Amino acid sequence: GSCCRTCEMCELDGHTYSSTTTFPHPTEPCRICQCQQGVVRCIKLGCERSCSHPREEGACCPDCSGCRYQDTLYEDGQFFNPPDNPCRRCSCYEGNVLCRDTRCPVPDCAKPETPSGECCPKCTEAIHKCCGSCENCFYLNQTWSNGHRFQPNACQDCVCINGNIQCVTKACRPLSCPLNQQGTCCPICDRCYLDVENRNVASGFSWRVSECQSCRCDLGSIVCSTQQCPMLDCPHGMLTYKQPVTPGECCPHCIPRPASCVAFGDPHYQTFDGRMIHFQGTCRYLLTADCSRAAFRVEVENRNIGGDARVSWTDRVHMTVAHHRITVDGFYNVMLNGTQVPHLPLLIKPYIFIDKSANTLLINTHLGVRLSWNALQHHLQVEVPSSFKKKLCGLCGNFNNLPQDDLRLRNSRIARSDIQFGNNWKVLGREMQSCPDATPYNPCDGISYRKRKRANNACKVINSDLFAQCHQVVSPAMYFSACVHDVCACGGNEDYCLCDVLETYAAQCRRAGVVVRWRSSTLCALNCPSELGYVFDECGSPCKRTCANTNLPPSVIEEQCYMPCVSGCQCPAGMVEYDGRCINSMDCPDT
Known part of the structure; x- marks a missing residue:
């Protein structure tokens, strides 16, 4: 169902791994790797400590538990004499064997003897002539009994053996640091x-x-x-936010799904909480804003449709974010702080990214607030992250998951009607002093029964099998009602108003993950300029490929553009846009 293929497997040194699998490098045991959509990314691991033990085949670090010396295994901290050299005193320290030769004291007798298996000579004659008292040792102004072990200081281990003190000084490991x-x-x-x-x-x-x-x-x-990330299992209604979205964090986590508000038709407003509001005012209105910290603000200007002053549609959008004022009109002209932007895309790091893909203008902000504007069909959508819950106001409601209180006025009271609610959010200013309040109006009341029936028949396509796969995720009832309202108001331009509502419903289906191929030669056909290489795509990427970004990795482009897909005229896969036409990426001019 997608346009381009994706890599689900990775290959490395003749081995194949599935996507998101974490595995050790087949030839470098000190590297751990992960398959990420066909690309293998590896990091090098460090050993907790080093020692003289040989590293086993296939292992990253040596096993530093204990010491092996002349085919004998000793425990950490253990002192021992090598079997072939009793005059050498050794110790096991963190996998390394440290040895030092024993210094023998001078025996106080004429014919000392060295017992078998021992290092130092002893006075055997004196032992038999003493009545047991010579077996004690006198050292450091203290008498030690025969066989007693003691530590005169932190670096020595001593023992009294038959009247003689034998000490071994602890061997210190060499240091590699100058400090x-x-x-x-x-x-x-x-x-x-x-x-x-x-x-x-x-x-x-x-x-x-x-x-x-x-x-x-x-x-x-x-x-x-x-850090090893656990398997992520988000509950229903949650989305997975991965590492690029949350800088500074390692593992993905679950966050609430962002909410969207839509303005379409003549016009209708579907709030963040899902309530449909019908309001035909012809002034400038506050669509939505952060009313707690004033982090952003979106306003809309509506104008009359044809000669009927009672019916309007969205004609211009104003957005304020990070002290920048952005205005877009019905011809996709973009004004930034009062100056027209000569060409897109526009990037103001790290706050704003603006681009146009097919018939949709996209604005992405550092706050996670995203705006898409289809000027041809007067369709506007604003998406906000869950961090703005219960902080918003305007025609899009307060985003508290309660559609019942979406008609909240500036004074926090609930309006009695859509008309009172819409008039209350009119933007007051010098140029708006003469802007009149809207009055209740239903365009279907002033036309003949035959025209009302024709409007109902035309809009039945929303409830038909053509959109059946979307009905379970997006209810068609509110859109059918809005469609009948708009077709009644359009007079002789019924097809345009019908297609406007159908595209709005299809866009909500795409956002919910259902792509409906609903257009045909007899229903809202869109003819793309094939002579320029364009083709129509119901679900094309909003990340437009051009000669300017053709060498950038897809992930770099996708970080800036607005998701999900958009419908309209696109360049086919493998081609990029240049100077208003589609060309092969190899034909891009050198810059």
């Missing part, structure tokens, strides 16, 4: 060096390398860890 501080026995690194510019941080300091990876300094060693 260190003295510990209880051995010096320790108190800083970690981050790069060749000699930048350093204190031990215990932690920092983020990326949204998903963090590191910390641990006594001179940099230890990094990567």
Whole structure:
């Protein structure tokens, strides 16, 4: 059902992986990778600590638990004498074996002997001549019994053996950092060096390398860890916001679905909470605004349809955001702060992006407030994120999920009718002093029965099987009523008004995820200039490809444009727009 193919699998070194799968690199065990729509992205993992152990095949880091020395495994902190050299005293420290030769004391006898398996010579004759008292040791002004082990300081382990004190000094691991501080026995690194510019941080300091990876300094060693994201299962009615939408976060999360308000026809307003309001005023009105912090404001200007002063449609849109004033009219002219924009797209980082795709002008803002304007059919849609819930006012309502109170006036009371509600949100100003209030009017009341019946028959297409797949997600009832109202008001231009409402209903279906191919040669046909290479697409990408952006990755363009798709004349897949026509991307002129 889509135009272009998407990559659901990734290939790496002869292996195939499905999209969103996380897997270790097949040849580099210290890299973890993820398949993202055909592209493999990998990050390098860091070992928690280093040691002299060999790294097993296929493993990223060596197993530093214990020490292996001459085919014997010793535990961390264990002291031992190698079987082939009893005069060497060794210890196991974080996977590394540190050894030191024993210094033997000079025996106080004529013929000392070295017992089998021991290192130092002993006075065996003196032991037998003493009545047991010589077995004790006198050291540091204290008497130690034979066989007693003690630590005279933090770096030594001593033992009294047959009147002699034997001590082993703890071997300290070599340091790779120039800055260190003295510990209880051995010096320790108190800083970690981050790069060749000699930048350093204190031990215990932690920092983020990326949204998903963090590191910390641990006594001179940099230890990094990567966050693993859980599987996301959003409840009904929620959307998944992924990493590019929420900078600084690693894992996707669920947020409430954004709401939209639509102005169409002569005109009708479907509020953020889903209520349909019919109001034919011909002034300038507040469509919607942030009434809590004044973060943004959207106003509409309506003008008469033909010669009937009682019927109008939206003709101009005004938007204020980030201290910028934007005005668009019925000919897609764009004014920014009173000056006409010569060409699109327009990007004011990081606040505003404006572009035109097919028949739709798109405005995207840093607030998540998005506006789409189809000037040919006077169709306006404003989308706001859930952060503006209960903060809005104007013709689009207050966005509190309660359509019952959408007719709220400026003084917070509820209006008795759509007419009273619409007149209350008229924008007051010097140029609006003479703008009259709208009066109740139903165009179907002043025409013949035959014309009313013809309007009903024409609008039945909304309830027909042509739109059947959309009926379950978007109720057609309000749009059928609006269609009859508009066709009655259009007089001799019934087809135009009918197509306006049908396109509005089809756009709401697209937003709900249902694309209806409803146009035909006899119903609202749109003829695209094929001589310029254009084709009609009911659900084309709003991210227009041009010679200016043909070399940019699709993700860069999609971050700025408004989603979902739009209907209208588009360049076919593989072609880009240049100077009002579609050409092959290879034919783009050098810039």
